[in-house]
Amino acid sequence: MSFALKGVAYITGAGSGIGQYTAYALAKQGVRSFALVDRNAVTTTVSELKKISPDVSIKEFALDVTNEEAINDSIDKTVKEFGRLDYAVNNAGIGGMLKTSDQIPTDDFTKVMAINTTAVWTCQRAQIRQMLKQEKLTDSYRSSRGSIVNVASMYGLVAPPLNVPATAYATSKHAVIGLTRSDALQFAHKGIRINAISPGYVLTPLVKETMAGEQMEAERVKVPIHRYSEIEEIGDCIAFLHSDAASYMVGATLVADGGYTIT
Template sequence: MSLLNNKVAIVTGAGSGIGRAVAESYAREGAKVIVSDINETHGEETVSLIKKAGGEAFFVKADSSSAEENKKLVDATVTKYGRLDIACNNAGIGGPAALTGEYDIAGWDKVIAINLSGVFYGCRYQLEQMEKNGGGVIVNMASIHGTVAAPMSVAYTAAKHGVVGLTKNIAAEYGQKNIRCNAVGPGYIHTPLLDDNLNEEQMKAVAAKATMNRLGKVEEIANLVVFLSSDQSSFTTGAYYIADGGYTTI
């Protein structure tokens, strides 16, 4: 099946984890993928994986917290392919851990800059181009913490709630312009970020937070993103899809 045949798609934060899985899945479904990341080595690795599997991709280094670099990313895409059909704004960070009353100001600024402002900057220029195309699809990566608290991570929680609100606003404004926008809220997913920061015992504790008693797989999130990016979800916009193994059901 080629759900995204000949579509042109940007994925930010595509150098690892969920972003890489989304980029690879887009390519498998026939899209030409623009892989973007702040880490050039990781981004080029994703491109290499896609090409080895027979897909088409190229890398653009960009800092998602910069409005200017988000614009350059879209410009590079249009220069290469002449259009932009799909964007998955995935880049994000966790930030420092502290009580709200003790939270580092610089840490707050950085998390908000990448996780919220960066998503807005991406959407700002993606929407501009999609209007020229006559339509498009945006999928913004939120989190379960776009609806529930993440104690000791106030900036992350605030940013992800903001991403959900941003997504709904875009859907309301652009529904009659053939542009859809949805958000995905992953729970705890097995990524290099968890491997680098948690030991085995902590990993089991995190997995136990889900009623399915396991961590999610990046492919499971990527499959949802592909669905929302394709015509199979053609009547879906402004929605916030949680994929958390049951974490938020209790």
């Protein structure tokens, strides 16, 4: 399906995983201006984007998403470079320890919350402030002043199973969905669409690092379609949420988990 996306995209965690493949999906749908944010190099993402479309323009930001000043500065520089901000994807996140509340160290829980929740709020706040300053991208009733997608998780909807005690992670992703709904309600009438996506198990570097082989296989068989998601499938879902095809979706959480949460 073609969404014919135009405008400027800002993506955190763009150097790998879902952020990286979201950039590819947006480029395939027509986006040509990108602000790519990651604490690590985005070299591969940049080179692949240029293969998809040699005329892409890219602004790179090497920063920690918990640095509020750096985030605000990156939004300002994005707008200075491209004139506006149309599509924001708040994707950067970590898994944290697989431990229950009686076992998890305070510093690990705090770190997960800082990156997965507080940083999403910091990014979203800066994005909203910019989007409020700009007009709709087109005159269409489907158009908006900006669209934001926050990457949550199926563990933002259900508790993780006993064999995957991702307490801090699940707490942080539940909070992301709450943030998404709260701000979606506050800013929908001002022309800003905010939604979330809740992926299931995706074959990202983060999942491979966090879960052992036996855990991955045990969870795979619980998925009704009996496989993990490929990263590009989630990127396509995010592109859809940003598109005019999803113009009536506000405060929604798009679940892409192969049916895991309906079992």
